[in-house]
Amino acid sequence: MAASKAIVANKEACGAFEPCLWGDFFVNYTPTSSQRSEEWLRERREQLKGEVCQKFEAGKAMSVADTVRLEVEEALDRVHDEELDFGSSNDLDVVALRFRLLRQHGFFWVSADVFDKFRDDETGSFNINLSNDPRGLLSLYNAAHMAVPGETILDDAIAFTRRHLEAAKGKLTSPIKEQVSRALEIPLPRFMRQLEAMHYITEYEKEEPHDIMMLELAKINLNLLRSVHLKELKDLSLWWRDLCDSVKHFYSSVTRCHPYGEESSAARIILTKVFGLLVLIDDTFDVRATFEESQMLDDALQRWDESMVSLIPEYLRMFYIKTLSNFNEIEDTLEPYEKYRMAYVKKEYQFQSKSSIQQAKWFNENCTPSFKEHLDVSLMATGLPLLFFTALMRAGQAINNEAFEWAFDMPDMFYANIEVWVASSMTLLLTSKGSATRMWPALWSAT
DSSP: OHHHHHHHHHHHHHOOOOOOTTTTHHHHOOOOTTSOOHHHHHHHHHHHHHHHHHHHHHHHHTTHHHHHHHHHHHHHHHHHTTOOOGGGOOOHHHHHHHHHHHHHTTOTTSOGGGGGGGBOTTTOOBOGGGGGOHHHHHHHHHHHTTOOTTOHHHHHHHHHHHHHHHHHGGGOOTTHHHHHHHHHHSOGGGSOHHHHHHHHHHHHHHSSSOOHHHHHHHHHHHHHHHHHHHHHHHHHHHHHHHHHTTOTTSOSOOGGGOOOOSSOHHHHHHHHHHHHHHHHHHHIIIIIOOHHHHHHHHHHHHHTOGGGGGGSOHHHHHHHHHHHHHHHHHHHTSOGGGTTHHHHHHHHHHHHHHHHHHHHHHHHTTOOOOHHHHHHHHHHHTSHHHHHHHHHTTSGGGSOHHHHHHHHTOOHHHHHHHHHHHHHHHHHHHHOHHHHHHHOHHHHHTO
């Protein structure tokens, strides 16, 4: 009993979430009078795309396009035949850029030996005179982050370039100064594409010469994406507010559940809502409900029947009802040939709940599971399978029932994802002991 009270007290102590940074920004947002309408932006984008296509057609008529196409095809053929020696260049920027682009496009058999020419034959260290080439250093730094385990030359490249870029960044000028600062914080291959586009548009505009038409098209694409996001986040914020009105212990922001990309708005809204429901049940088990209350809620979710509402604590009843109703509303938005997919998503949500209960049971009983047991349960508790199936619901006719059945058997790719998640979580745990003390008091009190 004393232990149970202590657990409840700890849940209450760590259950006070900080207010959402965004407040009511998305709910109250209205475009300024100076902003172009979304309709105008789309029309202008189509016009610019047409002009770009005209440029391409003109080049094609003059055989320019065929020349470029043949060069690209020949280059790819040489890559596949392992005959492309792009390392023949002595320009570090060129060699590193080509290496990174090839690896980012899946050509991981491209050898890191192309960088041997930039190392001292005797010591094996990178040549010190490379420190005078900040552009080359930056390219090598970004390229080295496409390494696979065991490529010590790329590990050495990261250490070498980082040391010299840190020393040089105070002497650099724009735009490379800003590019170096960003890369040192988050290397380019790991940087969010939309954010990098925002930065690059600003930097490209300062370069001379630059393509005015392509620059305008890039800006319009970015503004359209922003407009779509703002409209979606307004609707989703209102949905989240309604969902959480009667349950005060939930975290007050839906923005962390919202992915990016202009295309497939309907699929993104569904994914955000399911992600939000995943966050709510996770917060309930972790922060608010006792183990016994969590079991009651899980029993109701496994039966998936509104008649079960009377058997769960009163403060959780509205959450249970809204969970079921939201899944029904999502199913109503699906095409007839997509509706069977909702059964997989519901089942994964139930697995998510059951896995969270199993973790709580281990904690409550002071039980240490085997690594295999922990891995199997944690795979479901991460929510990755749930979000995977949710993302596929609006994939159209490109996905069939056979694909869902294959994924439902938990192929190795899911276990690879959980291994990455566990590794990143442990890194966070080891670097954030202060916040971890709130979340896992039993773990830290035992160390």
